Amino acid sequence: MSEPWYQDGLRFTCTRCGHCCTGEPGYVWVTDAELAAIAAYRGETLEEVRTLYSRWTERGRTLREKVSGDCVFYDRHKGCTVYPVRPPQCRTWPFWESNLTSPEQWERTQEACPGAGRGELIGVEEITKRLKAIRL
Numbered sequence: 001m002s003e004p005w006y007q008d009g010l011r012f013t014c015t016r017c018g019h020c021c022t023g024e025p026g027y028v029w030v031t032d033a034e035l036a037a038i039a040a041y042r043g044e045t046l047e048e049v050r051t052l053y054s055r056w057t058e059r060g061r062t063l064r065e066k067v068s069g070d071c072v073f074y075d076r077h078k079g080c081t082v083y084p085v086r087p088p089q090c091r092t093w094p095f096w097e098s099n100l101t102s103p104e105q106w107e108r109t110q111e112a113c114p115g116a117g118r119g120e121l122i123g124v125e126e127i128t129k130r131l132k133a134i135r136l
Contacts, residue, residue: 005103006124012094013119016083019112020093021074028063028071029134030054030087035061037085038073063087088134095122095130 032046039049053072054061064072073082080086094116099109110117 004100004124004127006100006106006127009121009123010095010106010127011117011119011121013115014093015115016079017114018070018074018076018079019114020090021080022068022070022076025065025069027057027059028087028089029059030061030063030089032061034085034087038082041082041085092130092133095127097131097135100127100131 032050035049035054036046038053039046042049050061053064055064066072066074070076071080073080073086075081080090094109094113099105099116106116
């Protein structure tokens with residue numbers, strides 16, 4: 001098996017800019033265990049969090065969005081209000097298969113995300129771990 005094009009690692013640091021949490025609606029896939037962590041962090045019950053902040057789709061459970069398309073847990077002044085317990089999909093950004101298909105795709109990711117291509121060098125082992133954590 002050949003080495004990935006990013007075998008020397010890629011730089012990334014989360015600037016908490018919110019670009020990946022705002023804008024067009026999307027899907028942030030969550031499990032009941034992940035919702036339970038959010039519930040505990042917020043001091044709410046799992047049922048409250050499941051009902052108020054998530055919805056069921058044909059593919060599974062996802063976080064709701066605000067009318068603006070922003071994630072239900074994103075505050076434009078405070079940032080992510082559940083950052084310490086954010087779902088794996090959020091934790092693994094930008095190391096998703098769709099962003100790592102080619103150097104050109106990584107360049108497009110860097111244009112959208114101010115932390116991509118900057119900061120800490122993330123090694124190929126850690127990138128691979130994050131890639132395997134969630135399949136989108």
